[in-house]
Amino acid sequence: MSTGEPPTPGTPSTTEPVFRPNAKYVLLLGVMTALPAVTTDIYLPSLPDVARELDTSPAAAQLTMTAMLIGGAVGQLVIGPLSDRFGRRKPVLVGVALHVVTSLLCAIAPAIIPLIALRTLQGFFNASASVIAMAVIRDRFVGPDASRLLSRLMLVIGVAPLFAPSVGGLIAGEFGWRGVFVALALYGAALWVVVFFRLPETLPASRRIASTGGAWRGYRVLLRDRHFVALAVLPGLGQAVLMSYVVGSPFVLREGFGLSANQFALVFAVNGIGLVGGAQVNAALVRKFAPIQIIRTALPVSFACTVLLLVLAVTGAGGLPALLVALFLIMSLVSFTPPNASAIALSRHGERAGTAAAFIGSLQAGVAGVVSPLVGVLGEDAVAMSTVMAGAAAGALLVLALATPAYRRGGWTQAEHTRR
Numbered sequence: 001m002s003t004g005e006p007p008t009p010g011t012p013s014t015t016e017p018v019f020r021p022n023a024k025y026v027l028l029l030g031v032m033t034a035l036p037a038v039t040t041d042i043y044l045p046s047l048p049d050v051a052r053e054l055d056t057s058p059a060a061a062q063l064t065m066t067a068m069l070i071g072g073a074v075g076q077l078v079i080g081p082l083s084d085r086f087g088r089r090k091p092v093l094v095g096v097a098l099h100v101v102t103s104l105l106c107a108i109a110p111a112i113i114p115l116i117a118l119r120t121l122q123g124f125f126n127a128s129a130s131v132i133a134m135a136v137i138r139d140r141f142v143g144p145d146a147s148r149l150l151s152r153l154m155l156v157i158g159v160a161p162l163f164a165p166s167v168g169g170l171i172a173g174e175f176g177w178r179g180v181f182v183a184l185a186l187y188g189a190a191l192w193v194v195v196f197f198r199l200p201e202t203l204p205a206s207r208r209i210a211s212t213g214g215a216w217r218g219y220r221v222l223l224r225d226r227h228f229v230a231l232a233v234l235p236g237l238g239q240a241v242l243m244s245y246v247v248g249s250p251f252v253l254r255e256g257f258g259l260s261a262n263q264f265a266l267v268f269a270v271n272g273i274g275l276v277g278g279a280q281v282n283a284a285l286v287r288k289f290a291p292i293q294i295i296r297t298a299l300p301v302s303f304a305c306t307v308l309l310l311v312l313a314v315t316g317a318g319g320l321p322a323l324l325v326a327l328f329l330i331m332s333l334v335s336f337t338p339p340n341a342s343a344i345a346l347s348r349h350g351e352r353a354g355t356a357a358a359f360i361g362s363l364q365a366g367v368a369g370v371v372s373p374l375v376g377v378l379g380e381d382a383v384a385m386s387t388v389m390a391g392a393a394a395g396a397l398l399v400l401a402l403a404t405p406a407y408r409r410g411g412w413t414q415a416e417h418t419r420r
Contacts (some may be wrong), residue, residue, distance in 0.1 A: 026149070028198055031191060032092070032133040035099070035126045036072055036365070039184055040065060040246065041164035044268075045261055046177035047250050053177070056112040058251060059376040065247055067116045069369030071123030073362040076131045078124075080358020081216050084209045088132050088139075088354070089201050095128025096192045103185035107178045122184075127361065129191065134357035138346040139202035148283045150339035166265040173261075209352065218355035230403035231345035232360045234295070235338035236367030237396035241306065241389050242334050243368040245271075245327065248375040248385035256381055257320050267324060271331040278335035291340035296406045298336035299397045305329045306390035313382040323382060330389065337396065338364070 043065075051061040075095070083091045102122040109115035137149055171179045209218070222228055253259045253267060285294055309326040312318055318325075342360050349356040371392055378384035401407050 024198075028194060029133045029136060029149075032129040032195065032199075035096070035129040035188070035191060036068070036123065038164050038187060039068060039099075039103075039122065039126055040243075041268075042168035042171075042184065043177075043180055044165050044246065044250055045169040045265070046172045046180055048254070049172060049177045050112075050115070054112045054115070058380060059373075060112050060116075062247055062373060062376045063116050064112075064119045065243075066369050066373045067119040068123035069243065069365045069372070071120035072127040072130075073123075073364075073366030073369060075124035075127030076358040076361040076365065077219075078358075079128045080131050080135070080354040080356075080361075081209075081212070081218060083132055083135055083203070083354035083358075084218065084352055085212050087201050087203050087205075087208060088136055089195075089199060092128045092132040092195055092199070093192065095125045095132075096188050096195065098125040099129075100185045100188040100192070103181045103188060107181035107185070123365070126188070127365070129195075131354070131358045131361045134342070134346070134361060135354040136199075136202045138353035138357060148286055150343060163269070165268045166262075169261050169265055203354075218349075218352040219359065221352065222349060222356060222359050225348060227404055228345050228348050228356075230399055231341045231348075232363050233367065233399050233403075234341040234396055235360060236363040236365075237371075237392050237399065238334050238337045238341075239364045239368040240371035240392035241302070241330065241396075242275075243372040244375050244385055244388040244392060245331070247372045248380065248388075251380045252382045252385050270324075271328055274328045274332035275335055278332040279339070282336050282339060286340070291344050292406055295337055295340050296400060298333055299393070299400055302330065302333040302337070303390070303393040303397050305333060306386070306393040310383070310386040310390045313386040 047061045047065075048058070050056075050064065051058050054061075079091050079095060099122060102118055102125060106115060106118045106122060109118055141149055167183075168180050171183050175182070222232075249268070250264065254261070254264050259267065282294065305326060309323065309330060312322050312326055345360055346353060346356050371388060374388045374391075375385050378387060
């Protein structure tokens, strides 16, 4: 029986799983991972309607987004160790079922406070899908193989920003914003059926942590590995850049620049193409370069683009077209850091993959949940959105430079362990 302790704490695993995924397997993991993203993006066009119908402020309506992210952060911290203890299938089946229930309760929420509370629970439960998908990947892949698969998943996950706002707008236009939550319940029900019949158990009993207490103690092991912690923070700061755009864009583009719902959906779709395209470029690059090499190049370029966006927002130079070009560049670059940082971090603690995936995922949701509301606090305009995005990108670059050896002489020699 495994104790869950890594053979050499902080050293990347070199085990080479022989499993190779087919398209259906990638699609299943992608649909699982996309559940929180779909839950976020399909609801975006309804934010102004929620504020009006529930007689609340735009900032309060934005809290329904933040609440889901924070709920997801906490949910992953709970679900990850449980999956190391009891296997992958049971936690995801329970979590997705409860996502369905909370989605239906959101549809009948009478006021903004109950809706915020229910969105917190919704995020908590649907976190099971994303954290289990990450753990399943680490059960079978390491290093560049994991990074490539995570990047390929972005092709599936990218469908959310491409189509979810348009679908959400159509549903809300026909049935109101409450109909969006009914649609999310149907999505969850369909996902539950597919997972039940198609997702195999990837953590056999012989590899599970012997006790629940041992699973929870995994966080202590992770926290002692400072390079793991630094790598785990990077996807969260990248997600903060993305979510600052996601949360701020309905108000910046629709109310600030007067775009219609269809025009906003089109802009969101174009930026979704950038997100997906960047992920596929990354999947190709990891065949030739170590993941850490990609990160230490992509982060400075991404930061420079957010600074450009801020300058354009402050000066108004180039108007809306220039702003949209800068946003597209940022969305194209934001896909480079999370899969590579996650793959390196997960490779360091393969025997507690669920806990490690939960730690990374919770930071990703939690950091984004704390940072993105600053857009509303600072004024909900283009300058506020750009300032928060630039701040998050600067934070990621500082973490990489100060908390890892990535920019020291000779680079990060441990990165060579993750190359094939």
